[in-house]
Amino acid sequence: MRNALTLAICLFLNFTIKGQTGQENGLFDELERNSWYLPTADGKARLYITSLGRGDTVVSLHGGPGNNFNYLVDAVRGSTDSTCFVLFDQRGSLYSRVQDSSVRDLSLDILVDDLESLRKEIGQEKLTLFAHSFGTVLAISYYLKYPQNVRGMVLTASMPPFIPRGKTFIDLVPEFHKRIKALRNRPEVEAILRDEGLWEEEGLNKKQQSDRYKITGLASFNMIELRNWRSFKGGRAFFNSAVEGAIGGSMPESYDIRPTLERFPITISIIQGTEDYLSADSWKLISDLLDHVSVHLIEHSSHYIWLDRAEEFNHILSSSFPWNRNRQE
Known part of the structure; x- marks a missing residue:
């Protein structure tokens, strides 16, 4: 039943991309048409879910914390011909609101378990994740807790994969x-x-x-x-600073993806702008040792790479997914 739901979302309700039909309003219509709500396991919130594209499923994790997924549409829309991107607002964000009195109880661990609930609901044995900014911390944290449930990750504007010894986040x-x-x-x-x-x-x-x-x-x-x-896109009405404070305050002092990568190897692709305020240096250290971790640096771009170098970003994003690599080969 859940697999049928995923297919219905990803195959039969595909959004209209400018250049394919010339109807720009099709994008908004498709987001609305594909939307649904997932009650959280603890019954304290409903997650707003939607999807774009056709093909294998990728779950997208927006930045923040406290941001909204809308801005990521521009990041994924160039890769929707062969990939279905599931987009959702994390708990506490604009479309997945919680009571004001509950905001202080939000945490990174809660978001991790919400992602696991989503995986079960859409019938994915293993998740392929696309994450941006803070979303990369959520992706890493999910992988650390549920490594057996991750197929691969594409991380852009990524946080570090580990905290150096003797330091905290x-x-x-x-x-x-x-x-x-x-x-x-x-x-x-x-x-x-x-x-x-x-x-x-x-x-x-x-x-x-x-x-x-x-x-x-x-x-x-x-x-x-x-x-x-x-x-x-984003900011102001699309951003909740109280949610940022609560979830940001729950960040672990230290973490390290390397031991889990050794025990549960997965393919990880890092797409980073050379002028991003987040450095990819620690990811490069890992990629030098592990063939299944790759780092792609895009010149003259910052935190929202697709706004600076759309064509290059779209190419790397699409080719990072195994179904596209196999097709190109």
Whole structure:
């Protein structure tokens, strides 16, 4: 029955991609048509689920925590001809809301178990995961707890695969912030603000103030090609800072994927921008030792690679899935 549900979602309700039919509104319609709710195992929330594409199933994990999945549509839409991406809002996010009084109880462990409930519901013996930013921590955490239930992972803008000996996750955060600050202070940020007439804050109307924040507070460190700043999605109404605080506060001080990779080897593909504020150096250390872990660095791109280098990102993402590799061979 569950396998039938997965097939119904992924094969018969496929969204319309611009370029295939020319109907841009088909994307929104398909997201709505494919949506359904999954009650969590503890009965405290309902997860909003939808899907895009056809073919083998990949479960997508958005960033945040506290973000919404909508922005990931741009990341996966170029690979939907052979892959069905299941997208959902993690517990506490916009479409999977919880009571305000319950937000403080949210944790990374809860999100891991929600993902396991989703795996069972859609009838997948093993999950193939596509994850972005904080979603990569969720993917790693799920793999550490349920390694036998993971087929492979594609991680982009990935968090480190392990915390160096003698350090905690909190010790790594200042370096992330340092790189974010450098990206926000690039000359290109001032240049685009001046080009858009948004450099002087005084006298801006509400729409202009919002546009200015979208550039300085969001696009500036998440993408390099600031001429495309209007394509940035997320933030503000799509983001819940209280959820971020609760789940962020539950992050483990330390973790290490390497022992699990030795016992339960899976294929992992890392897609990282060379100018991302998160470094892929520790992943490269692992890939040098393990053939089933690969790191793909995309030049002149940051945290939302597909907004900077869409064609290259789409090619690497599609070719990272085994069904596409086999087809290309």
